[in-house]
Amino acid sequence: xxxEFTWPDKGTGMSDVALDEAFRNGKDAHRGGVLRAxxxxxxxxxxxxxxxxxxxxAKHDDLEAxxxxxx
Numbered sequence: 474x475x476x477e478f479t480w481p482d483k484g485t486g487m488s489d490v491a492l493d494e495a496f497r498n499g500k501d502a503h504r505g506g507v508l509r510a511x512x513x514x515x516x517x518x519x520x521x522x523x524x525x526x527x528x529x530x531a532k533h534d535d536l537e538a539x540x541x542x543x544x
């Protein structure tokens with residue numbers, strides 16, 4: 474049912490080719506399954522979305538600390 478992905482760099486993250494393939498197919502690149510229902514960006518895998526959400530939260534916290542005099 475789902476295409477299998479080839480991982481040329483196992484353990485170090487997704488290759489550009491695998492990431493592009495996942496985006497095109499709207500699939501979860503790690504499991505080859507469907508995306509979670511609440512994913513607002515269907516072109517991103519769950520893992521990519523979770524990474525971005527974590528990065529965005531951390532970046533927001535850094536900016537907020539800087540805005541209030543923290544450096």
